[in-house]
Amino acid sequence: MPFTLVGLCGYREEIRKSRFITFAAPITSPAEAQAFIEQHSDLDATHNCWAWKLGDQYRSNDDGEPGGTAGRPILAAIEAQACDQVVVLVIRWYGGIQLGTGGLARAYGGGANKCLQSADKTELISRVALHCTCAFAELALLKLRVAESGGLINNESFTANGVELQLAVAEAQIQTLQAQLADLSRGRIVLVRTDGADNT
Incomplete structure (x- = not known):
């Protein structure tokens, strides 16, 4: 390692x-x-x-x-x-x-x-690069869930409709995190992979 x-x-x-x-x-x-x-x-x-x-x-x-x-x-x-x-x-x-x-x-x-x-x-943990969008009201909870999973938020940008986020999460944590984010957003937050792993 x-x-x-x-x-x-x-x-x-x-x-x-x-x-x-x-x-x-x-x-x-x-x-x-x-x-x-x-x-x-x-x-x-x-x-x-x-x-x-x-x-x-x-x-x-x-x-x-x-x-x-x-x-x-x-x-x-x-x-x-x-x-x-x-x-x-x-x-x-x-x-x-x-x-x-x-x-x-x-x-x-x-x-x-x-x-x-x-x-x-x-x-050094190998993390997968992901992105997602969430509503303003969901941002604080999303950040908490990402931190609990050992993930990183590499970038966030505010739009008229909410927040776009670039994340880096260990492969083993993605499924659990996706389930937690789906629960807090009634299925609206979806983690989408972007190319390349992020070793951080």
Whole structure:
């Protein structure tokens, strides 16, 4: 079962006079990953190496370290910790002693591993994207039922006739939720699937 992080976490260590600081955070898009890397990179550091994973998408960067000694070990750490929707940035200040390619891979991968191990994580639940409409008077109860089912309301828009909602609900909860919403609306509220699953 994949996990993501609850929030930002960090880890610091010194290896043979080089300082390493690792930051990790949850992400929901490649753009968010890049924004995090730009925001937390230290331009005065020797290297800002990173990796992120978002479902089937992933990227890594050695930022001037020998090829495969930084970005890939960071990505391997993300996968080893069963994490997804996560970005990890490892910043290095060179201390004058070369670590060699094996030492670099251990330093970057190890820092990422330790950072992710100590982070607060939450299980990623695969939810199905749905939409429905309801009357204004039914909205509060609908929201309560969706929350009780562990679902999410991703968007709501008010129209002249009521409210249109975009939901994300775990497959196992859809039937029960549909029955509850039909009860509260005398059968008017119908959950309709939209394409694609929403892993949140």
